[in-house]
Amino acid sequence: MSKGLETLISIRNLKKWFPVRRGFFQAILSGEQQYIKAVDNISFDVRKGEIFGLAGESGCGKTTTGKTILRLLEPTGGKVYFEEQDVFSFGKRELKEYRKKAQIIYQDPYESLDPRMMIYNFVAEPLLIHKIGGLEERVADALERTELTPPEEFFHRFPHELSGGQRQRVAIARAMILNPEFIVADEPVSMLDASIRSSILELMFKLRDELGISYLYITHDLATARQVCDRLAIMYLGKIMEQASIDKLLANPLHPYTQALIAAVPVPDPTAEKSRAMIKGEVPSPIDLPKGCRFNTRCPYANDRCIKEEPELVEVDKDHYVACYFPLI
Amino acid sequence: MATKSGVRISLNLARRFIGFWSEYTKSRIGVFGLIIMLSFIAVSAPAPYLTTYSIKASEGNIYEVLKAPSSKHLLGTDELGRDMLTLVVYGGRISLLVGFLATIIAGVLGTLVGSVSGYFGGWVDDLLMRINDIFLVIPGLPLMIVLSALLGRGIWNIIFVIGILSWSGTCRVIRSQVMSVKEKSFIESARAAGAGDTWILTRHILPNVLPLIVAQMVVQVGGAVLSESALSFLGLGDPTHISWGMILHYAFSCGALSSGYWWYLLPPGICVALVVLAFSFMGYSLDRIINPRIRAR
Amino acid sequence: MSLLDIQDLKTYFTTGRGTVKAVDGISLNLDEGDSLGLAGESGCGKTTTALSIMRLLPSNGQVLSGKILFKGIDLLEVEEEKFRRNYRWKQVSIIFQGAMNALNPVFRVGDQITQAIRIHEEITKDDAWSKVEELFSLVGINPKRARDYPHEFSGGMKQRAMIALALACNPAFVIADEPVTALDVIVQAQILELMRGLRQKLGLSMIMITHDLSVIADTCNKAAIMYAGRIVEQADIMTIFKHPRHPYSQGLLANYPSIKGEIKKFAPISGRPPNLISPPPGCRFHPRCPYADEVCKRERPKIVEVARGHYVACLKA
Numbered sequence: 001m002s003k004g005l006e007t008l009i010s011i012r013n014l015k016k017w018f019p020v021r022r023g024f025f026q027a028i029l030s031g032e033q034q035y036i037k038a039v040d041n042i043s044f045d046v047r048k049g050e051i052f053g054l055a056g057e058s059g060c061g062k063t064t065t066g067k068t069i070l071r072l073l074e075p076t077g078g079k080v081y082f083e084e085q086d087v088f089s090f091g092k093r094e095l096k097e098y099r100k101k102a103q104i105i106y107q108d109p110y111e112s113l114d115p116r117m118m119i120y121n122f123v124a125e126p127l128l129i130h131k132i133g134g135l136e137e138r139v140a141d142a143l144e145r146t147e148l149t150p151p152e153e154f155f156h157r158f159p160h161e162l163s164g165g166q167r168q169r170v171a172i173a174r175a176m177i178l179n180p181e182f183i184v185a186d187e188p189v190s191m192l193d194a195s196i197r198s199s200i201l202e203l204m205f206k207l208r209d210e211l212g213i214s215y216l217y218i219t220h221d222l223a224t225a226r227q228v229c230d231r232l233a234i235m236y237l238g239k240i241m242e243q244a245s246i247d248k249l250l251a252n253p254l255h256p257y258t259q260a261l262i263a264a265v266p267v268p269d270p271t272a273e274k275s276r277a278m279i280k281g282e283v284p285s286p287i288d289l290p291k292g293c294r295f296n297t298r299c300p301y302a303n304d305r306c307i308k309e310e311p312e313l314v315e316v317d318k319d320h321y322v323a324c325y326f327p328l329i
Numbered sequence: 330m331a332t333k334s335g336v337r338i339s340l341n342l343a344r345r346f347i348g349f350w351s352e353y354t355k356s357r358i359g360v361f362g363l364i365i366m367l368s369f370i371a372v373s374a375p376a377p378y379l380t381t382y383s384i385k386a387s388e389g390n391i392y393e394v395l396k397a398p399s400s401k402h403l404l405g406t407d408e409l410g411r412d413m414l415t416l417v418v419y420g421g422r423i424s425l426l427v428g429f430l431a432t433i434i435a436g437v438l439g440t441l442v443g444s445v446s447g448y449f450g451g452w453v454d455d456l457l458m459r460i461n462d463i464f465l466v467i468p469g470l471p472l473m474i475v476l477s478a479l480l481g482r483g484i485w486n487i488i489f490v491i492g493i494l495s496w497s498g499t500c501r502v503i504r505s506q507v508m509s510v511k512e513k514s515f516i517e518s519a520r521a522a523g524a525g526d527t528w529i530l531t532r533h534i535l536p537n538v539l540p541l542i543v544a545q546m547v548v549q550v551g552g553a554v555l556s557e558s559a560l561s562f563l564g565l566g567d568p569t570h571i572s573w574g575m576i577l578h579y580a581f582s583c584g585a586l587s588s589g590y591w592w593y594l595l596p597p598g599i600c601v602a603l604v605v606l607a608f609s610f611m612g613y614s615l616d617r618i619i620n621p622r623i624r625a626r
Numbered sequence: 627m628s629l630l631d632i633q634d635l636k637t638y639f640t641t642g643r644g645t646v647k648a649v650d651g652i653s654l655n656l657d658e659g660d661s662l663g664l665a666g667e668s669g670c671g672k673t674t675t676a677l678s679i680m681r682l683l684p685s686n687g688q689v690l691s692g693k694i695l696f697k698g699i700d701l702l703e704v705e706e707e708k709f710r711r712n713y714r715w716k717q718v719s720i721i722f723q724g725a726m727n728a729l730n731p732v733f734r735v736g737d738q739i740t741q742a743i744r745i746h747e748e749i750t751k752d753d754a755w756s757k758v759e760e761l762f763s764l765v766g767i768n769p770k771r772a773r774d775y776p777h778e779f780s781g782g783m784k785q786r787a788m789i790a791l792a793l794a795c796n797p798a799f800v801i802a803d804e805p806v807t808a809l810d811v812i813v814q815a816q817i818l819e820l821m822r823g824l825r826q827k828l829g830l831s832m833i834m835i836t837h838d839l840s841v842i843a844d845t846c847n848k849a850a851i852m853y854a855g856r857i858v859e860q861a862d863i864m865t866i867f868k869h870p871r872h873p874y875s876q877g878l879l880a881n882y883p884s885i886k887g888e889i890k891k892f893a894p895i896s897g898r899p900p901n902l903i904s905p906p907p908g909c910r911f912h913p914r915c916p917y918a919d920e921v922c923k924r925e926r927p928k929i930v931e932v933a934r935g936h937y938v939a940c941l942k943a
Contacts, residue, residue, distance in 0.1 A: 057810035072517055099523035112514040116536045118341070125532075126522040156341045163898050174522070193667040194837055198881045199894035220811060223840070223883035227890070250885060264815035266844035268882045270863045274822075275844050277815040282780045 008083065008182060008214050009046040009069065014039055015077035016061075016068045020287060036286045038064040040238035041078070043313070046182070051208060051215040053229030053246065055222060055261075059283055060235040062218045066184040069216070070102050071095065082182070100130060103175040107187035109167035113159040119143075120155035123174045130178065142173040146203060165196035172203065176213075184216045189224065201228055222265050226250060231319075234258050237286060237294040240313055244320035254316065254327035256299050293324070301326050352618050359614025365607035369600075373421030382412035384419050384571055395583075398592050405592035407576075408583045416576055417596045423572035424601070427488050428554035434492030435499060435553075436546040442496070443503030444538070448511055448530055458504075464497040470559060477565040484567040491556045499545050503538060510537045544615040551608030558601050573597035627698055629799060629831050630656040630679075635692035637671075637678045644903040648674040650855040651692070653929060656799070656848075661825060661832045663842030663863070666852035667899055672835045673723060675852075676801045680720050681709055697798075715746050716795045723803040723835075725788035729776040735787050736772030743794045761790040764827075766820060782813035786820065793824070799831040806841060818845055839882055843867055851875050854900050854910040857929065861936040871932060871943040873915045909941065917942045 017035040039061040046052045054062045067073045069080050071087060080087040082098065090098055106112035114122060123142055124135045132138075143151035146169040159167055168188060175183055185204065189197040201224065207213055219225050225232055226246055233243040234257065242255040253259045260278040267273070279298045284290060293311055296302040305325055313323040354360055372379065383389075389410030398405045404413035446457040473490050480486040510516065511534065519529050554573075560566055561574025562581070580586075580593040637649040649671040656662050664672050677683045679694055679701065694701040701713060722728055730738060739761070740754040749757075759769035765786040776784060785805065792800050802821070806814040822845055824830055834846055842849050843863060850860040851874065859872040870876045877895040884890070897914035900906055909927050912918040919942075927939045 057812065067517075070521060072521055096523045099521060104518065104521045106514045106518065108514060112518055114515045114519075114533055114537070117533075125519065125524075129523045129528065165898060171518075174518075178522075193899065194839070194882070195667060195878060195895045196898070197883075198892050199896075202892035202894060205892070221883070222811070223885045226885055227883045227892075261811055262885060264812045265885045266815075266818065266838075266840040267886050268840040268843045268867065268879065268884050269887060270843045270867050272843070272886055275815045275818055277812060277819050279812060280816075282782050282813055283810070 006048045007045045008048045009216075010081040010084075011045070011065075011069060011078070012043045012081070013078040014042050014065065014068060014075060014080065016064050016073060017076040034287055037238050037289060038286065039068060042235070042238070042240050043078075044233055044240065044243060046214050046216055048181075048214055049208065049212050050230045051204075051217050051228055053217045053219065053225045053232035054235060055219055055225050055232055056235035057220060057261075057283055059237070059286055061238040062235050063186055065235070066104070066186055066216055066218050070104055070184055071098070072104070096130070100126075100178045101180050102182045102184070103178070103180040104184045104186065105168075105171050105175050105188045108191055109164045109171060110159075110191075112171050113167055115159050117158075118155065119157050119159070119162075119170055122159075123170060123177060126174060126178050132178075138177055139173075142177045143170075145176065145207070146170070146173040147199075148173065163196075164192050165200060168192060168200055169203070172200075172207075176207065176211075179211070180213065182214050182216070184218065186218045187220065188217075190219070190221065197224065204228070222250075222261060234261065237283065237289060239294060239310075240321075240323065241295065242320075242322045242324075243313070244317075248317075248320055252320075254320070254322045255324050256301055256328065257295050259328065349618070353614055356614040356617060358610040359617075362607040362610030362614070365603055366611065369421055369425065369604060369607075372418055373425060376415075376418050376422055380412075380415040380418055382415040384411055384416055386411075395590055395593075404596050405590075407579065407593060413592055413596060416571055417573070417600060420571045420573045420576055420597060421600065423484070423570045424554050424557055424574070425604070427484070427491065427557040427572065428550045428604070430488045431491035431495065431553040431557070432546050432549045434488065435495035435549060436542060438492065438496040439499030439545075440503050440535075440538075440542055443500040444507050444530060444534060446500070447504035447507030448526070448534060450508075454504075461497050461500050464494060465501075469494050469556075473556065473560055474563065474565060477560055482565060482567050484570055487557060487560060487565075487567065490560075491553050495549055495553065495556075499542070499549065502545055503542060506538050506541050507534055510534055540615075540619045544612055544619055547608055547615060548612030549608075551605035551612075554601060554604050554608075558597075573601050628655045629658045629660070629697060630654070630833075631693075631695040632675075632679070633693040633695065635675065635678060635694065636690040637674050637683065637687060638690055639674075639684075639687045641686060641903075646902045647905060648687070648855055648902060649678065650905075652852070652855075652857045654850055654857065654860065656831055656833065658798075658831055659825075659829060660848055661834060661846040663846035663849040664833055664835045664852060665837065665839055665842055665849060667837055669899060669902065670852040671855040671902075672852055673803055676720060676803050676833070676835055679801065680714060680718060681706075682714075682720075711746070715742070715797065717798050718801070719792040719795070719797040720801040721788050721792045721803060721805050724808065725805070726781055726784040726808065728788065729779075729784060731776050734773055734775055735779065739772075739787070739791050739794060742791055746795050757794065758790070761793060762787075764793070764824070765790045766816075781809055782816060785809060785813075785817055789817075789820070789824070793828070793830075796828075797830075799833070801833045801835065803835045804837070805834070807836065807838070814841075821845060839867075839878065840884065851878070854905055855902055856910060857937075857939065858911065859936075859938050859940075860929075861933075865933070865936050869936075871936070871938045872911075872940045873917055873942070874911050877914075909939075 016039040017037050020034040020036060042065065054065060056062050064073065068075050075088055082102065087098060120139055123139045127135055127138060140151040143154055148154050148166065148169050189200050192200060208215065217229055229246045231244065232246045232249050234241045236257055242249065242258045250262060253262055263276045263278050266275040281298050284297060290297045292307040292309055296306040311323045311325050313321045315321050316327055386409055391410050393402065393406045393410045395408055396402060396406045402412050404417065406413055407416065442457050446454045473494055476490045477486065516529060516533055519533055557572060558574035561572050562577045564578055566572060566575045566578065576597040585593040632652060632654040634651050634653055635649055636651050639646040639648055652675065666672050678689050689702055704713065729735060736755065736758050739758045740751060743754045743757055758772050762769045762772055767783055767786050779787065806817050809817060825832060834842065836842060846863055848862050849866045850857050853874050859866065859870060859875045866875065867879065870879055881890050881893045895914055900910055906913055908924045909922045912922040922941055925941065927941045929937045929939045932938050932943060
């Protein structure tokens with residue numbers, strides 16, 4: 001397992017805001033444009049050969065982060081350095097090169113494959129786009145690596161003939177065919193059956209070990225994150241609340257939100273503590289963000305300072321960062 | 330390997346076609362429509378080989394003017410002594426030809442504009458849709474009449490006019506379909522692989538929108554045939570060609586209705602009605618096949 | 627006498643492609659106060675079982691044979707009108723899968739629930755409305771919100787509203803079909819806590835259908851595991867999780883991700899769930915089973931009580 005401490009991708013102060021659509025009259029009368037601050041000033045690194053997890057509830061900005069890093073969405077601010085190059089300043093040609101090295105796997109295996117394309121053509125597409133030859137060999141190789149054997153059996157099939165797990169393997173084969181160094185995996189197993197999830201996660205692990213691919217693993221499921229990730233960052237309403245190695249984070253969560261998340265996850269063991277809802281209410285609307293610390297409306301420990309100023313993400317322990325004035329040490 | 334994969338691809342395509350065919354034949358009216366359409370084409374296309382009488386105005390039999398159907402003239406004759414059945418068979422060629430060509434023009438135009446508009450959005454979409462609105466809003470037939478009057482009477486002018494005025498409906502439908510396909514992950518996946526807009530439009534969006542385009546166009550052929558008949562009937566058709574509408578035009582101009590020359594009116598009228606019906610049935614069956622596919626995984 | 631006793635239920639669907647043997651001879655029982663977790667992957671027949679009990683199968687589905695005894699009475703034999711008036715919603719109710727989308731967006735939430743109540747009970751609109759407000763308090767929604775429209779409710783609130791709807795006529799037993807699947811982690815914990823509380827407060831018996839084993843460990847006292855339309859194992863919660871006997875249960879539990887305890891190595895079950903139109907002969911799990919042999923390919927394993935209250939359907943258990 002090649003896991004160096006070299007940084008592959010550096011994300012600095014990343015911002016992605018979506019303008020809220022307004023009607024004609026609203027635009028004239030109210031003047032000020034409102035934004036959904038989906039990703040609002042986050043920074044982290046992904047190291048070579050590591051699986052970095054980005055976890056949080058729906059609407060926290062994790063998927064938007066992944067897509068913005070790949071420039072599938074244009075950023076509103078901040079920088080992303082891939083192998084020390086500034087991704088956001090890439091021109092058309094450099095961007096195309098970047099696409100060879102940084103890929104994505106989607107959550108929904110039913111929507112991420114073109115229903116009208118044969119599997120062969122779908123997996124070969126990236127090669128055709130970048131005008132790389134040796135199609136048949138490479139496609140067969142990619143399909144074999146993702147355990148769709150014999151590959152020729154799958155060449156002429158269509159997505160609707162395959163199961164969810166098989167489709168996800170096809171998606172992985174396609175993402176891998178250009179030998180990327182980095183893959184954004186957006187909840188890759190959440191729509192698959194339990195007995196299939198393991199095999200897909202095992203496959204991702206295997207590819208990391210064999211080919212040294214780094215992953216940004218986006219998920220809302222802390223239990224699978226634990227199986228897969230080396231380090232994990234917890235997001236809430238567009239900001240990172242806590243970040244550490246997976247063991248440290250789960251054993252010793254310092255942010256009240258992280259604690260609440262962990263306590264809320266049920267455990268497949270009847271003798272274990274039952275899941276608890278430590279906080280009330282639901283995630284507030286991303287348009288009308290709370291002032292100060294975004295979590296203050298639900299935090300059991302919030303006080304005046306939390307309402308006035310937003311806490312920065314600081315290192316409180318070795319490689320363990322928290323954005324909270326009162327980390328529960 | 331090439332032949333092996335060639336065989337596999339053909340087998341798969343054959344399988345898909347058989348699958349489509351068995352779905353299609355489940356609808357009895359769809360098959361009915363198909364049979365009618367094929368019959369018309371089978372009879373009209375080789376018209377010169379199937380008929381013995383001439384349709385030239387100068388070659389009519391002046392002794393057999395406006396005769397009711399008999400064993401010699403199965404559908405009777407017109408005011409110039411021409412055999413009605415022959416006229417109807419030849420008329421089918423023009424009516425169907427105009428129908429198909431006009432629809433192709435409308436289809437291509439509608440697809441082009443709809444795809445570009447739906448895919449790019451923004452001001453491009455706004456601009457194109459406003460132009461589309463103009464064509465949608467202006468009443469079709471009066472505009473066709475005006476354009477025909479301006480351009481003159483010629484077969485290509487008619488095809489052009491009908492095409493130009495039918496593209497707007499198709500455009501809207503294609504546009505909304507493109508907008509929904511655009512949101513699917515496999516489109517973003519193509520972009521993530523490095524594909525540009527043209528690539529995505531031609532290799533992903535269009536193939537996924539194609540079935541809808543085909544279903545739309547099939548129904549439109551019927552509409553185009555009807556439009557041609559209307560224009561010709563009103564006297565804007567091409568006098569050098571015979572079409573069902575032209576036959577009706579001549580029928581009226583010699584007072585067929587009031588004089589009771591039913592064999593002059595019914596055959597072309599029934600043909601137009603049957604053809605429109607046939608294409609509507611086919612379009613309906615195609616629609617049934619396409620929609621569940623979109624919904625099913 | 628148990629509250630619910632399902633005996634050898636068979637429910638098949640007729641489709642264009644053949645007959646789907648969705649539920650192929652299952653037997654379950656539930657005592658008063660029990661919370662039975664019905665676990666299994668998508669397509670294994672859990673929802674079909676629920677719909678069979680509620681007699682809400684779609685037009686192409688049919689119960690072929692079997693009995694569903696509720697307090698000793700076979701629900702399948704009850705006449706349709708009587709079932710609708712006396713049993714459905716009044717004795718047995720269901721919280722549907724994707725319940726949040728079951729609310730009609732053009733009517734107020736309160737109106738939808740009062741309508742349901744008034745279909746089953748002879749009460750005035752005002753009384754029904756008070757009942758709704760009471761129910762809302764019970765499930766943790768501000769009673770004043772009954773006047774709102776569904777789009778004004780959050781996901782968690784909609785799910786609570788659906789629970790309120792299911793409880794509207796004080797049923798003895800509720801079937802919850804994937805009640806927390808689409809919810810965020812913290813909201814999920816809130817709803818599970820609510821359901822645990824309601825069970826205690828109202829003495830509710832429940833069948834909890836889910837593919838998530840951790841939810842079952844968290845909220846149920848008994849569990850039954852389904853595979854391809856059949857029950858492969860059934861026991862109390864401790865036994866199932868600590869001493870599973872069926873290879874499928876063992877396989878599932880062996881690599882079930884957990885946030886606590888030992889990190890389990892990946893040990894996936896090979897193969898995929900079978901096609902229910904033409905399932906494998908004999909034991910349906912045999913193509914994926916590490917212990918399968920010739921007998922397993924031929925004979926369908928019978929459910930055997932291997933210990934008190936512990937039932938397994940495996941020839942090799």
